[in-house]
Amino acid sequence: MLPHYWPTLVTGDPLIYGADASIGLVSIAIVFVLTYYKKWGWLWREWLTTVDHKKIGILYLIAALLMLFRGGVDALLMRTQLSRPNLHFLAADHYDQIFTTHGTIMILFVAMPLIFAMFNIVVPLQIGARDVAYPYLNAISFWMFFFGALLLNISFVIGGSPDAGWVSYAPLTENQFDHGPGENFYIMALQITGIGSMATGINFIITILRMRAPGMTLMRMPLFTWSALAASIVVIYAFPALTVALGLLLIDRVAGAHFFSMDHGGNPMMYANLFWIWGHPEVYIVILPAFGVLNEVFPAFSGKRIFGYSTMVASFMAITILSFLLWAHHFFTMGAGPGVNAFFALASMAIGIPTGVKVFNWMFTMYRGRVRMPMPMRWAVGFIPNFVVGGATGVMLATAPGDYQYHNSYFLIAHFHQVLIGGTIYGMFAGMYFWWPKMFGFLLEERIGRLAFWLWNVGFYVTFFPQYLLGLMGMTRRIYTYPAGMGWSSLNLLSTVGAVIMGLGFLFIVWNILYSVMHRSELRDVTGDPWNARSLEWSLPSPAPHYNFAVIPTITRRDEWWEIKKYGRTEDYRPQPGEIQDIHMPNNSGRPFLFSVAFFVVGLGFVFEWYAVVILGFAGVLAIMLHRSQEVDDGHQIPADEIRHEEIALGRL
Amino acid sequence: MAVTKEDAWGVQARSQTTGSTHDENELRVAGFWVFLATDMILFACLFATYIVLRGNTDGGPGPRQLFDVTGFTEETFILLTSSFTCGLATHVMHEGRRRALVLWLSVTALLGLLFVGLEVSEFVRDVSVSATISRSGFLSGFFTLVGTHGCHVSLGILWMGSILFQVMRQGITPAIARKLTIVGLYWHFLDVVWVFLFTVVYLMGVM
Amino acid sequence: MNGNAQFLVLNPAxxxxxxxxxxxxxxxxxxxxxxxxxxxxxAYITRRYRDHPDNTAPYMPEWSESKLLEIIWWGIPVAIVGILGVYTVYDTFALVRPPMKSASPLTVQVTSLNWKWLFQYPDQGIATVNEVDIPANRPVQFVITANSPMNGFWVPQLGGQEYAMPGMAMRLWLEADKPGIFYGHGGNFTGRGYAKMAFHVVSRPQRDFDRWVKLVKQSSPALTQSGYQQLVNAQSNTPTLLFSSYPAGSFERTIRHQGGMYMQRDLSIINADR
Structure with missing residues (x-):
């Protein structure tokens, strides 16, 4: 029963023992607090079984911030190791594990849940819906993501982390070279979370296409919702390729097949193709919603319509399509031949065009407006120089012969951090500050927020600009140490200093949140529209009642709520007592949670190749599906009276 | 100006909008179509993989040695027939004929079972001549592509069994009609995938 | 080296x-x-249009369309990408040809191993590890493969990277136009010893190169079949090594065995050399 690598399950590294001990202590502390305050029932009823999109959004956000902490610690460990030449802070094996989990966590378990958090919190409110199309499936998506993330994170404690990079290229990941459970953890964690992502993509496509309030035509839709639609389309077309790439790699590893192996007729390059057919669209999946957030933030804080709405929509769609035609630019250097390289180089440069157009439109949204600079706008304005430089270096990387010199060097590292942090993370932070009052009913405090922003922003440039130069000096990625005398030492030290400053910035964001929670009564948003913003979610109280809209509004134009305010009709826009009817809402359910636990068991089974456990897990999955299928009605009516009472309590009737 | 305002935000437009704006059953069928799109891409990736690897036999058995024309023709015939009976099931469901529905659904599931049985016996035969998944790139691609389709069919059989059980207990309700529509879509989709499998893997393999 | 010289990519040789x-x-x-x-x-817009009471800048909250402006900022990126595209396509095709037609090229076969680089000279019959010596001012055709996870072959001062792929023969044309020692490193992660997969390209005048070949042939040990297997299996870094000979056909066998037999293009590259 025990796998052949059993002795490696608990490694002798003191860092790991320390982590094991602290994880154990924290877990005990959490259990104790929940038991002491008798919160288990509350946790189960309000959060673990919820199907409310607003709560699921909050769960995504919390999980993403926790994972950002883990990924950030990984980053700091790496930067410490690289701060001086020939350091022995981390050994090669350990460094390899850390850069692998850093990349995997940041993309799959930070960027993805951040965008899904925003989708969940914002989209139904923006389009005038009471929930997403499939609330039950939405809960499954979250818990699949959550247990996928958990599976990857426990690899650190038992069995050893994956160590072949976040791309996990075969044949390095084949049994021949890497036979621990680490890679299996990577594969199963991504498979499980991938199922959740795919379901989210389907959910939001249908939500946006079918659940809009009457009168909200596609061209009246807020642009964040447009970005969610575009990203969801990319999700459903891209993720199956990842499922296949990882599935085949798993079959290679556990069944000894030869898809990507070096011998017996395998083809390693096919893995690179399948991986990047998902992997390149993936970066557009996480950047499109950031564009969407900016499309809401710039008009709101400029007191002005978005400039060039139709252009924005067109560029979203252009990016959606082009994102599938770029994947081979990740391996210009794999000998595909000049014709293929030229095609992918041109396509990669071309996607810069619709992206660049967006930047101009944002700036001309501010032009002849009245620009206010609270926290959301600060992150949004900080996004622009970042993303413009990141985009410019992206165009430089797209020139295939130029890429021969940048490929896998620190120039590339600097580039993609610039677009992923400067793009996705800045955009998502803008969104977090912007919609925070809508989630929780109070604003995040400004003073600490500003400090956090500046620490982060300065730290960012100090970290990554030296890395462009290091790339031009010939430093390649994924090396755990380097010799003195290459001239790399001082720039690496500078980069490490920047990383520490960014880490401080993160701590200040956490402090900003904790401080605001403690002072929430002073920071309370009583208007429901603290920013004087434009779209429908701001017509609701903060936080929105669980049924969102007592009466579904009818939409007559873009920026509906702004127009209502402009004409002084906000009073009329509130629900009238006579209009309120019973509302049908979905029931909470514990099944999504248990379903994902069962998948987690399947994952563990595959990781250690314990097939009895795999079968047990699948039996659980099947049992829960059958149980669900026997359910006749999964919703309940909220009587009109109850809604009237609630609206009166909210001061809206 | 005041007049336009009244027109734009008139009460008349609002009054029609209370209550649910969508039909739950129709919504789920729409979502299933999107799911089928993702499944189609999954199969497309597997087909691409198979096509890349199909010549890589590593000196082991190739398609010509392994594929049995009678065997895969039978499988094809059975699966196509099951698609037809599945269509009949949907048809009698619309007419509200519960017993006919139970009959045709059972026939469909049984044909599916027969198909899976034949496929399993084909796999067993291959393995008995040492043509295993770990023998060569070609066989890895073959077993995975055909096996994934087989797993889909097996899941469909379980699914039909569950619906059969519900039909017998509850009769033909709108929710069950929706479930039948969806499982029907799934079944026809698998049939279409099989047509490609039959062509790309088996026919082009023995030709 | 002065500070500037450390920017290897910006100091081509x-x-x-x-x-x-x-x-x-x-x-x-x-x-x-x-x-x-x-x-x-x-900077101008965020300053000029700040929201404070005595800002006299125009405020036009409804102004959101301008055909002319939008044509300008669709047009400029299109033009830039167009110009850059022409350069890119031209260079992409140029780099698959030998850099200089007058001199006859030298062929070096490169194999990425865990975790060192093996260089074989089919015309000279010698082999080296972690150091590759080439004549200056003569095009060198590197034919690259891997008997290990995929790697990248990168000499920043001589030119860009090409992957070392198991079962494939990848061709990279390089040329040094002066004598010197140039830093090279693996470009794609191959596991624990990857960080130390540096190598050096030593470029010398043709006459010195010939003398060096002769010296290696006379004074270095031979790389036997079992020695080759040891190099492949060792899973360790290695210092610079020189060999007076190597097992004939080992490069081609490696490629064929690892899937090259299924790839027409790679077969033709390795056959053309012989």
């Missing part, structure tokens, strides 16, 4: 790296045409 640097410079200039105005404009 051969025509290939020079073409690549030229393209890099062109691309930098072209993207700056966008980057600089955007930065200035951003």
């Amino acid at each position: 051969g025509p290939v790296a020079r073409i690549e640097l030229h393209l890099i410079v062109v691309s930098i200039i072209l993207v700056l045409i966008i980057v600089i105005p955007v930065m200035l404009l951003l």
